[in-house]
Amino acid sequence: MTDHVLADRYAIAGKVALVTGGGAGIGRATARLLGALGATVVVMDRDHALADETVAMLTEAGGQGLALAVDVGDGTGLEAAFETIAAEVGPPQIVVNNAGMAIRAKATEISEADWNQVLSVNLTGMFTVARLAARMMTPNGGGVIVNTASIMGLSGGLYPNVAYQTTKGGVVNMTRALALEWAADGIRVNAIAPTYVNTGFITALTSNPETLKTITDATPLGRLAEPEEIADAIVFLASGAAAMITGTILPIDGGYLAR
Template sequence: MIDLSAFSLAGKTVMVTGANTGIGQGIALSIGRAGGRVIGVGRSDMDETAALLAELGAGFVPVKADLGSSTDAQAMFDAAWDTHGPIDGLVNNAGIIKRADAVEFTEADWDAVMDVNLKTMFFLCQSLGRRALAADRGARIVNISSMLSFQGGIRVASYTASKSGVLGITRLLANEWAAKGINVNSIAPGYIETNNTEALRADPDRSASILGRIPAARWGVPSDIGDAAVFLLSRAANYMHGAVIPVDGGWLAR
């Protein structure tokens, strides 16, 4: 018999960055369906996410924050812990992307992407680690990486660098914290139906090219990522440390 309670997040509080739409919203909803309470962090309103979680009867706390500043992000995390109680899990999902040929890429676009995708990601992990270790509590961290953590891509120099760094930091933190009750793992999404991929899906030739490489023969949906996150946040993943799970319909296997 499978112990389904091993996948439950009942009684757990999980912070999800970028929870207002797309993959972040999908992760928040999956956590809610698993019984967890979500602290959703983002720059814009999260009314839609709040309404969807309310339909599930799940707890939701919206927090507005500028994740371009690691200092502000750390202050936000500590305030959320102090106000809403200990945080059991953290999903670093928020990210930005800038596109330009490598010879035209600006330092400003490099810094903006690296600040959100890698620097703030690390310091939010550090914030949870500090509080959990000081309180002698276990914790779970799930960092959202990318197919470009494995591949080079084109015209997205800082994004590729940042998402390669996400995997490196995930492994480093797992090495330091695994024996201390903190699990740090990563999910690498493939092509997912979100606002960010709307233009690709609307282009018949580009969409056909992408689908032609995906063995599953479909685009992913946010819940595909959300359900994988629930697994890594749950007791079922107790012995997983420093792992990356590609949720890509088989893209990397092609």
């Protein structure tokens, strides 16, 4: 096997990739890496300005992108967005199902409205994106879906955050269920389970030195993950190098779950 053929197993160039929650953090890092590797990247975010900023970064680096302002909790908006994607750049072959939110509150204190909002985005929204993607992938030779779960979906976590933890546990088993259901259609479905990542998503935690120390003390590698490190794992799972991997939850956790 030639080196060229070996390298082709990691090839992303020419594919259409959708990244939800692509305006910042893990989503932005993933969109930028996919773009750098030659994919046409659809950046979906509920904040249009952030989506536009990410696409501007892609185009400045010589890549191609499309920005869409969509809240993944809006099923009707998602359906319209997928129609736009198909019309403007073609059906997605890679979907990074990354959009998410957290409302940190104790189980005895979280309101029903807040609970439902987190479930709407983190679980129902993620399922809707995956289903819409699969409907386009199936008649077009298949594709890859990578869901963003969390170490909180595989453990109880460190802080009261019951809605987030519940939804991420749901993402873990949804990933397995969809992988089994769609394997015959040529669609691989995996998930990543990141530890605490150095993004604005957890500023409320990391801005407190004592809380940050608690997190790093619980992580054998002794630090937060960087968004680019999560993006590396996502793109591996999206590439042909992971062609025999489906239904897997890949922790990127600095050893957190090994304890």
